Amino acid sequence: MTLALDFISDQQTPTADRVTLFVDVILPLPLPRLYTYRVPFELNDRVVIGGRVIVQFGAKKTLSCIVAAVHEQAPKEYQAKYILEFIDDAPVVTQPQLKLFRWMAEYYLCTLGEVINAALPSALKLSSESRIQLHPAFERDTNEYPMTSQEDKILDALGALEDAKSLTFTEVGDLLGVASFHKVIKSLMHKEAIFLFEHTADKYSPKVLKKVRLHGRHLTESNLERLFEDLTSKPKQLDVLMKYLQRVPVYQDEHANHRGLEKAYLTSSPHLSPSAVNTLIKNGILEQFDQIVSRFPMDENPIAHIQFELSESQTAARDEIMTYFGEKDIVLLHGVTGSGKTEIYIDLIRQALDGGGQVLYLLPEIALTTQIVTRLLRVFGSRLGIYHSKFSDNERVEVWNGVLSGRFQVVIGVRSAVFLPFDNLGLLIVDEEHESSYKQYEPAPRYNAREVALMMGNFQGAKVLLGSATPAVETYYQAKQGRYGLVTLSKRFGEAGMPDIELIDTRKQREQKTMHNHFSADLLGEIERKLGAKEQVILFQNRRGYAPVVACQDCGWIPKCNNCAVSLSYHKHSHELRCHYCGYHESMVTKCPACGSRAVKTVGFGTEKIEDDLKIMLPQASVQRMDLDTTRAKNAYQQIISDFEKQVTNVLVGTQMVTKGLDFANVSLVGIINADSIIHYPDFRAHERAYQMFVQVSGRAGRKGKKGKVLIQTSDPTQVIFDKVIRNDYLEFYNYEIMQRQEHGYPPFMRIIKMTVKHMEQGLCEQAAIALTGELVDRLGRAAVLGPEAPYIFRIRNFYIQEITIKLDRAHTVLKHAKLMITEAMDAVKDQKEFRQARLVPDVDPM
DNA sequence: AGCACGCCGACT
DNA sequence: GTCGGCGTGCTC
Numbered sequence: 001m002t003l004a005l006d007f008i009s010d011q012q013t014p015t016a017d018r019v020t021l022f023v024d025v026i027l028p029l030p031l032p033r034l035y036t037y038r039v040p041f042e043l044n045d046r047v048v049i050g051g052r053v054i055v056q057f058g059a060k061k062t063l064s065c066i067v068a069a070v071h072e073q074a075p076k077e078y079q080a081k082y083i084l085e086f087i088d089d090a091p092v093v094t095q096p097q098l099k100l101f102r103w104m105a106e107y108y109l110c111t112l113g114e115v116i117n118a119a120l121p122s123a124l125k126l127s128s129e130s131r132i133q134l135h136p137a138f139e140r141d142t143n144e145y146p147m148t149s150q151e152d153k154i155l156d157a158l159g160a161l162e163d164a165k166s167l168t169f170t171e172v173g174d175l176l177g178v179a180s181f182h183k184v185i186k187s188l189m190h191k192e193a194i195f196l197f198e199h200t201a202d203k204y205s206p207k208v209l210k211k212v213r214l215h216g217r218h219l220t221e222s223n224l225e226r227l228f229e230d231l232t233s234k235p236k237q238l239d240v241l242m243k244y245l246q247r248v249p250v251y252q253d254e255h256a257n258h259r260g261l262e263k264a265y266l267t268s269s270p271h272l273s274p275s276a277v278n279t280l281i282k283n284g285i286l287e288q289f290d291q292i293v294s295r296f297p298m299d300e301n302p303i304a305h306i307q308f309e310l311s312e313s314q315t316a317a318r319d320e321i322m323t324y325f326g327e328k329d330i331v332l333l334h335g336v337t338g339s340g341k342t343e344i345y346i347d348l349i350r351q352a353l354d355g356g357g358q359v360l361y362l363l364p365e366i367a368l369t370t371q372i373v374t375r376l377l378r379v380f381g382s383r384l385g386i387y388h389s390k391f392s393d394n395e396r397v398e399v400w401n402g403v404l405s406g407r408f409q410v411v412i413g414v415r416s417a418v419f420l421p422f423d424n425l426g427l428l429i430v431d432e433e434h435e436s437s438y439k440q441y442e443p444a445p446r447y448n449a450r451e452v453a454l455m456m457g458n459f460q461g462a463k464v465l466l467g468s469a470t471p472a473v474e475t476y477y478q479a480k481q482g483r484y485g486l487v488t489l490s491k492r493f494g495e496a497g498m499p500d501i502e503l504i505d506t507r508k509q510r511e512q513k514t515m516h517n518h519f520s521a522d523l524l525g526e527i528e529r530k531l532g533a534k535e536q537v538i539l540f541q542n543r544r545g546y547a548p549v550v551a552c553q554d555c556g557w558i559p560k561c562n563n564c565a566v567s568l569s570y571h572k573h574s575h576e577l578r579c580h581y582c583g584y585h586e587s588m589v590t591k592c593p594a595c596g597s598r599a600v601k602t603v604g605f606g607t608e609k610i611e612d613d614l615k616i617m618l619p620q621a622s623v624q625r626m627d628l629d630t631t632r633a634k635n636a637y638q639q640i641i642s643d644f645e646k647q648v649t650n651v652l653v654g655t656q657m658v659t660k661g662l663d664f665a666n667v668s669l670v671g672i673i674n675a676d677s678i679i680h681y682p683d684f685r686a687h688e689r690a691y692q693m694f695v696q697v698s699g700r701a702g703r704k705g706k707k708g709k710v711l712i713q714t715s716d717p718t719q720v721i722f723d724k725v726i727r728n729d730y731l732e733f734y735n736y737e738i739m740q741r742q743e744h745g746y747p748p749f750m751r752i753i754k755m756t757v758k759h760m761e762q763g764l765c766e767q768a769a770i771a772l773t774g775e776l777v778d779r780l781g782r783a784a785v786l787g788p789e790a791p792y793i794f795r796i797r798n799f800y801i802q803e804i805t806i807k808l809d810r811a812h813t814v815l816k817h818a819k820l821m822i823t824e825a826m827d828a829v830k831d832q833k834e835f836r837q838a839r840l841v842p843d844v845d846p847m
Numbered sequence: 848a849g850c851a852c853g854c855c856g857a858c859t
Numbered sequence: 860g861t862c863g864g865c866g867t868g869c870t871c
Contacts, residue, residue, distance in 0.1 A: 022871095024871090025871085027848095027870090027871095028848090029848050029849085029870090030848065031848085031870080033871090034871090035870075035871040036871050037871060038871090055871085056871095057849095057870060057871080058849075058850070058851085058869075058870045059850075059851075059870085061848095061849070061850080061870085075871065077871095078871060079871085080871055081871060113848090833866090833867085836866075836867075837866090
């Protein structure tokens with residue numbers, strides 16, 4: 001840094017060693033660049049890369065943002081504003097994270113702000129709501145400073161406030177009209193009339209547990225005896241005291257009383273009077289105190305080193321993985337469903353922890369609600385953090401901080417757990433790596449957590465283990481090419497064999513009139529048999545609601561969504577027609593609005609109808625449905641799963657949700673109600689998805705020594721895919737599929753970037769898509785660009801949609817250049833004012 | 848993403 | 860005559 005620049009940019013008297021610092025910050029906005037702010041000299045030593053600061057952005061907005069870089073280069077074209085506040089003394093975002101976030105923004109064609117927005121729990125974001133409050137020592141009449149009219153206005157407003165006693169910056173802005181009110185605030189702060197409370201900062205609030213303990217003076221034996229005598233006439237209070245002493249061994253353990261007892265334990269005990277508890281507190285016999293507790297109350301002492309006995313094949317697989325890790329950073333564990341991958345993971349996690357590294361274990365959403373968490377908690381106790389999408393923000397912050405502080409060495413979490421502030425990863429595990437739920441579609445960043453995990457491993461020098469019974473074709477290809485190690489587990493754990501899979505020809509059964517609604521006689525009979533044997537059944541139907549379509553039998557009228565190009569689905573439970581794309585709903589129609597006919601019938605079927613039919617046909621069965629509609633509430637999954645586990649329910653009907661990671665020992669039959677709808681999908685991944693779905697759902701059948709059965713209903717049993725599913729032959733499936741991919745130029749041979757153009761007006765949508773295609777062709781060549789084309793559902797939430805597919809060579813240099821070209825092409829379209837309102841959305845590696 | 852600045856319709 | 864519609868341009 002040259003001093004000369006300092007003289008120019010610094011108004012204050014420079015000293016010889018005076019350094020003016022600037023920071024580049026990431027604003028939580030979709031802006032392409034970083035912004036540079038100036039550090040107030042006195043606060044130079046508070047600058048932390050990865051820490052949060054508050055800055056003024058534009059005229060009104062006060063934002064908190066992340067410091068991405070610190071330097072001494074004064075911007076030449078503009079005067080940098082000062083940082084207003086420092087929030088953190090230590091980074092909330094680590095350096096490895098910043099590196100990863102930069103990579104994500106570049107790779108997935110979005111802004112750093114979008115990545116930061118997705119990454120930070122909102123309690124860490126503290127948007128624009130800094131607040132000001134009257135300074136307690138401030139006396140308006142006696143203060144020495146003259147006030148401007150604006151300042152008076154603010155003081156008036158603050159004085160008029162009763163309970164809240166504070167104003168947000170936005171409120172101050174409104175109060176004064178416009179302009180930079182920050183000057184006024186600064187002046188008032190200088191005059192010590194107000195202060196700014198930065199605990200604005202943390203919306204995070206710790207969980208406080210109300211506890212009670214015996215007051216210290218009663219702790220001696222003689223005093224306690226006296227206390228008992230005093231209370232003889234107060235039986236209710238005596239009861240409480242007895243209960244307390246029963247639970248807290250005050251003599252055996254000198255710290256026991258100090259730790260106290262949860263107040264709720266006494267007040268909610270059925271035999272005790274809550275008011276007696278309060279009386280004891282009021283009279284100073286019991287003492288109430290607050291204890292800040294973790295939202296993750298877990299065993300303080302994990303059961304030290306539970307020894308899992310790995311089976312012979314598990315041990316072999318584990319050793320093989322370790323050997324591969326000697327030379328390769330990534331290993332694919334291809335293990336059939338029920339082969340006991342989890343035990344291997346646990347073993348490897350232990351080793352990684354012993355080596356001093358952190359571990360991230362990614363799972364799809366649904367698998368996380370199951371037994372795995374309890375199992376890991378038993379092994380890793382309070383070192384294990386859990387990151388779930390249904391967690392509250394406070395819970396997220398707690399995990400975030402736990403990772404920062406080192407409290408959590410292992411985190412088990414869903415997709416978004418890749419954002420956590422690790423800085424010393426030793427191992428990453430991506431279980432069910434083929435899962436499409438690792439890919440985020442909306443909003444940006446449209447990332448795939450599997451790919452991000454691979455990159456994290458690369459950046460932090462950690463090993464990555466991918467696990468699946470049905471690996472993604474791309475992943476298996478990498479393994480085959482020798483880029484990943486490949487370890488195969490082809491036997492189920494314990495005695496369980498692979499289930500028998502049978503096909504049921506529904507067309508034939510329909511002709512023979514042996515179908516009952518959507519159940520073949522075979523399936524229905526098998527369900528009855530299993531229930532009779534006190535075994536459980538899972539039925540899979542890939543569609544929620546009662547019926548996907550309703551239609552007038554007389555004129556053919558079909559109710560459609562107003563906002564989307566889809567027909568409305570009938571939901572019987574709520575007696576509504578609902579759009580599955582925008583949430584629009586209306587009451588079910590009983591009379592056709594087009595012709596007045598009353599013959600409005602449902603067409604097709606979803607989970608709700610299957611549940612309904614089954615309840616009618618098999619009244620003895622206890623049926624539960626698990627789909628998006630029944631699992632919206634926070635603990636709904638848990639409830640459904642635990643009911644099924646305890647065999648309160650014996651048939652589980654569901655969508656994709658039932659295919660994933662659930663592990664019930666007593667399930668001996670899995671039925672796929674309609675396989676056809678899964679196979680026929682206009683997408684190059686349709687076969688892969690269908691194969692995975694069939695195998696995964698089949699995997700739910702038969703565990704712990706029982707052989708399971710899978711019945712697949714289809715109108716065309718001759719399709720090639722069934723053969724591979726029945727024979728459980730992944731390799732054959734893979735060989736066939738990889739050939740197709742090569743022939744048609746799909747991943748893993750080519751990389752795909754899908755561009756989506758959205759516009760409220762159909763014509764403009766099409767024109768914008770054509771324009772974008774043109775720009776792309778100009779830059780990437782005709783061969784690389786396919787489309788534009790309207791997707792099957794060409795309008796969602798009132799936006800028309802056009803899609804363009806870009807196919808690229810896999811080489812990194814090609815990709816980097818192509819992304820630059822794509823950005824340019826998008827800018828070129830956006831520069832045309834008729835397309836101002838078009839939304840251009842790039843999706844890298846779509847699924 | 849907001850939010851201010853800037854040019855054309857229905858109201859006191 | 861004005862109030863206000865939302866089109867577009869900028870934010871260190």
